[in-house]
Amino acid sequence: MKLLRCWMWTGNVAGAAICLVGYVALRHWLAAEKGAAQLLSLASDSVPVALIGAAAYVVFRVILVVLLPPLIALALWHRFSDGMSCSER
Amino acid sequence: MTGSRKQRSWHAGAGLGTGLLLCLLLPLVGVWLAGEPVGQYWEFPPLTRYVQHAPFSWPAFVLIGLAVAGLVAPLVAGLVRGGRQVRGSEAGPTGAAFPVWGWAGLLLTGVAWILAWTRLEWFAGFQRHTFFPLWLGYILTVSALTQWRTGSCRMLRRPFHFLLLFGVSAAFWWFFEYLNRFVQNWHYMNIAGVTRLEYVTLGSVSFSTVLPAVSATEEFLESFAAVRRGFSGGRRWHVPHPRALAGIVLALAGVGLLGIGVLPDLLYPLLWVSPLLLILGSSVLAGRSTRLDAVPQGDWRPVAVPALAALVCGFFWEMWNVRSLAAWEYSVPFVGRFHLFEMPVLGYGGYLPFGIECALIADAVSAIPDRVLFTATGKVKSVWVRAVGAVCAVLALVTAPFMICVRNAERAWHDRPDYQAALAAGAAEWVEGEIGADDFKTGDPLFDGEWLFGTYMMSAMGHGQAALNGVQDPSTALARMEQCFEKMRAAEVRQFDARSWGSDPLESLESDDHHHAAYLGYQNLALSLAREVERRARLAGLAPTGFSEESREWNRRITRALARRLEQSPTLLLQTYPNEHYPVDNAAVISSIALYDRGTGQPARDLVRQWMTRCRSRYVDPEWGLLIQAVYPDGAPLDGPRGSGTLLGAYFLAYADREFSRELYAAARRHLARSVLNFGLVREYPPGNWGLGDIDSGPVLLGFGVSSTGFMIATTRIHGDFVYFRQLAGTAHLAGSPYRDNGRLNWLTGTPIGDAILFAMFTAPKADVLELEGLP
Numbered sequence: 092m093k094l095l096r097c098w099m100w101t102g103n104v105a106g107a108a109i110c111l112v113g114y115v116a117l118r119h120w121l122a123a124e125k126g127a128a129q130l131l132s133l134a135s136d137s138v139p140v141a142l143i144g145a146a147a148y149v150v151f152r153v154i155l156v157v158l159l160p161p162l163i164a165l166a167l168w169h170r171f172s173d174g175m176s177c178s179e180r
Numbered sequence: 181m182t183g184s185r186k187q188r189s190w191h192a193g194a195g196l197g198t199g200l201l202l203c204l205l206l207p208l209v210g211v212w213l214a215g216e217p218v219g220q221y222w223e224f225p226p227l228t229r230y231v232q233h234a235p236f237s238w239p240a241f242v243l244i245g246l247a248v249a250g251l252v253a254p255l256v257a258g259l260v261r262g263g264r265q266v267r268g269s270e271a272g273p274t275g276a277a278f279p280v281w282g283w284a285g286l287l288l289t290g291v292a293w294i295l296a297w298t299r300l301e302w303f304a305g306f307q308r309h310t311f312f313p314l315w316l317g318y319i320l321t322v323s324a325l326t327q328w329r330t331g332s333c334r335m336l337r338r339p340f341h342f343l344l345l346f347g348v349s350a351a352f353w354w355f356f357e358y359l360n361r362f363v364q365n366w367h368y369m370n371i372a373g374v375t376r377l378e379y380v381t382l383g384s385v386s387f388s389t390v391l392p393a394v395s396a397t398e399e400f401l402e403s404f405a406a407v408r409r410g411f412s413g414g415r416r417w418h419v420p421h422p423r424a425l426a427g428i429v430l431a432l433a434g435v436g437l438l439g440i441g442v443l444p445d446l447l448y449p450l451l452w453v454s455p456l457l458l459i460l461g462s463s464v465l466a467g468r469s470t471r472l473d474a475v476p477q478g479d480w481r482p483v484a485v486p487a488l489a490a491l492v493c494g495f496f497w498e499m500w501n502v503r504s505l506a507a508w509e510y511s512v513p514f515v516g517r518f519h520l521f522e523m524p525v526l527g528y529g530g531y532l533p534f535g536i537e538c539a540l541i542a543d544a545v546s547a548i549p550d551r552v553l554f555t556a557t558g559k560v561k562s563v564w565v566r567a568v569g570a571v572c573a574v575l576a577l578v579t580a581p582f583m584i585c586v587r588n589a590e591r592a593w594h595d596r597p598d599y600q601a602a603l604a605a606g607a608a609e610w611v612e613g614e615i616g617a618d619d620f621k622t623g624d625p626l627f628d629g630e631w632l633f634g635t636y637m638m639s640a641m642g643h644g645q646a647a648l649n650g651v652q653d654p655s656t657a658l659a660r661m662e663q664c665f666e667k668m669r670a671a672e673v674r675q676f677d678a679r680s681w682g683s684d685p686l687e688s689l690e691s692d693d694h695h696h697a698a699y700l701g702y703q704n705l706a707l708s709l710a711r712e713v714e715r716r717a718r719l720a721g722l723a724p725t726g727f728s729e730e731s732r733e734w735n736r737r738i739t740r741a742l743a744r745r746l747e748q749s750p751t752l753l754l755q756t757y758p759n760e761h762y763p764v765d766n767a768a769v770i771s772s773i774a775l776y777d778r779g780t781g782q783p784a785r786d787l788v789r790q791w792m793t794r795c796r797s798r799y800v801d802p803e804w805g806l807l808i809q810a811v812y813p814d815g816a817p818l819d820g821p822r823g824s825g826t827l828l829g830a831y832f833l834a835y836a837d838r839e840f841s842r843e844l845y846a847a848a849r850r851h852l853a854r855s856v857l858n859f860g861l862v863r864e865y866p867p868g869n870w871g872l873g874d875i876d877s878g879p880v881l882l883g884f885g886v887s888s889t890g891f892m893i894a895t896t897r898i899h900g901d902f903v904y905f906r907q908l909a910g911t912a913h914l915a916g917s918p919y920r921d922n923g924r925l926n927w928l929t930g931t932p933i934g935d936a937i938l939f940a941m942f943t944a945p946k947a948d949v950l951e952l953e954g955l956p
Binding site for chain 1: 573577929
């Protein structure tokens with residue numbers, strides 16, 4: 092839970108930025124390499140570069156598209172819920 | 181909040197429960213007692229129009245008009261009276277600056293309004309979702325106005341209670357959606373293709389703004405002295421026997437609801453009125469306080485102001501609705517003329533009781549004791565923090581990813597030329613480039629060769645289909661197909677097949693020893709499609725070029741060879757490779773023959789009909805209705821039924837026998853199609869059967885196959901399943917990662933064959949296009 096809060100409060104901006112920058116960079120690299128077809132070709136010559144690149148791309152894409160929206164929603168809610176004290180007690 | 185008001189609110193909550201329960205049950209019981217089917221009321225999302233409404237009627241219009249006027253007149257009189265009383269002395273704003281968040285609300289409303297009423301290309305994928313931001317902006321703006329005028333507003337005074345209104349509001353409006361099933365006074369437009377989960381989540385998000393909007397507007401109106409005074413010193417109305425009257429009202433409302441589904445034309449006003457009557461009636465009978473308690477003293481504010489607030493909101497609901505994409509339309513019996521926006525003018529009368537209902541629900545939410553929601557220090561209890569956080573996270577998880585990924589699905593479905601042209605350019609790039617079998621790394625030279633061949637074959641199919649759909653010029657399409665044919669006939673491309681058989685597939689056409697079913701069948705299907713494109717173009721009065729005499733001759737010779745070999749086969753199956761029989765490859769063979777017959781203007785030969793009969797009886801699994809993946813030389817099943825073979829087969833067979841194709845598709849839809857967070861995923865094996873992925877299925881993850889999911893895209897198009905098409909398009913977007921550059925669309929995690937297959941799948945012709953003579 093602490094880790095989650097830590098991510099939400101301090102890590103979310105940095106984490107999202109890293110994901111975004113990494114994702115965009117990899118996307119452009121993949122596009123320049125004509126996609127995974129070339130990646131697979133590369134795999135025979137430089138396996139680590141190709142596989143790490145492709146794996147990182149997929150991970151970043153899943154984080155950005157699937158996981159980030161609920162994380163942003165949670166982070167926003169936690170930010171606002173702290174200010175929702177009962178003022179009419 | 182004063183004690184008496186608190187008490188009134190709490191009592192209202194109890195009456196509310198009883199009223200709501202009656203409202204839920206009575207219409208259903210009425211329909212059931214009348215012996216009518218109740219199943220139609222459960223359709224979800226509701227798309228069928230089963231209530232035929234009465235036409236316009238002047239006598240009814242006048243009668244209902246008088247009733248509405250009777251409700252509106254006191255409101256107008258109150259406002260006029262209040263205005264006179266405070267003339268010149270209405271207090272202005274407190275002097276504080278208009279809140280920053282109010283400006284944000286105003287900006288949000290302005291931007292959402294522009295987006296809702298325009299059709300900007302880049303926003304097309306989100307065009308349906310402007311309702312929530314519009315109304316969130318409205319709520320912020322109106323609350324800020326109240327804060328500005330009075331120094332306080334409900335949203336800041338009791339923020340968590342106000343937030344809870346959003347959740348309650350969603351449930352509240354679903355209740356009216358439920359009652360509307362029985363009268364069908366409104367229906368939503370442009371919701372075709374929306375999944376059930378989307379309808380629930382996106383509907384709930386939109387509906388969540390109703391109560392906060394009416395509540396904020398009520399408070400804003402009450403900030404005007406003219407409104408307060410106008411309705412606080414009104415006519416005193418003393419009801420001599422309130423309990424007796426409540427009993428009569430309750431009985432009438434109950435009977436009315438009982439009959440609402442049986443006589444929707446007569447009783448539809450009860451949709452708005454009866455919940456109010458039931459709640460108020462039951463409260464009076466139980467001796468609980470109600471919003472009518474102050475009426476005998478001439479204080480009409482508790483009912484008049486929320487009614488007015490709903491009318492104000494109603495104006496904005498109807499106005500913003502009129503040019504929004506996801507809009508609603510009305511079908512109101514007898515009074516369906518004289519519209520203000522989409523709503524017949526008398527329909528606005530329904531907002532008056534609705535406003536009071538909103539106030540009753542808001543009262544019930546306000547009455548939730550602080551001790552239930554807050555800790556001793558005044559913070560929101562952690563259980564609520566977690567609960568609301570979980571709801572927010574789940575809503576975001578269910579809505580946002582799919583919304584992002586599905587934004588181009590409608591363009592694909594509706595054959596938008598820009599989308600199909602980008603797919604065509606993406607696939608054409610591989611055909612024009614210099615790729616070879618070495619560029620594929622399947623681990624087996626045979627499959628590397630198959631994938632290279634498949635890239636050209638599927639590209640050719642895509643171009644031909646784009647021409648059939650009318651989005652690619654036939655001559656351009658035929659020229660691009662011709663490029664694919666030349667590549668497919670190249671010695672290095674057909675090498676994979678020649679090596680497996682020990683004979684060249686094209687040089688051995690006159691001999692029937694070797695079948696070469698896959699190489700010849702797949703190529704011939706694309707060739708026959710080119711012939712069909714050419715035929716249709718000529719029927720449309722065009723003179724297409726691009727289909728060479730050489731390809732035409734190959735099409736003729738291959739068709740003749742395949743037909744002859746099939747006729748000699750006791751199983752009506754040809755071998756893909758020596759002693760390997762795959763019904764799906766034979767589906768390509770027979771479809772290529774059927775399409776050849778059509779393209780040459782001949783009636784389909786008997787062989788086609790015989791093959792379909794044989795395939796249905798022998799090569800379709802009787803339990804699941806799916807195509808068996810592989811069979812022994814005697815036709816007995818070697819492998820089980822599979823998603824990839826069934827759906828690719830259904831795609832091919834659409835060119836030969838659409839009914840058979842539809843049967844296979846329906847079986848796959850029933851047994852293999854699944855949905856996770858709205859994303860469509862298709863199983864490779866029927867439920868209860870598991871297997872590893874192979875070259876046909878692609879990777880199989882948690883039972884879902886890449887190939888079966890991809891091939892199903894084409895069959896959803898062919899058989900008009902827009903809902904599942906959208907779900908699959910979302911999956912293709914998420915997993916395939918489309919990349920647009922210089923007018924081309926490539927799929928980054930695919931391969932050249934991935935680009936080609938998705939091009940073919942996304943351009944598969946719909947049934948009406950398949951049936952056409954000529955081009956659309």
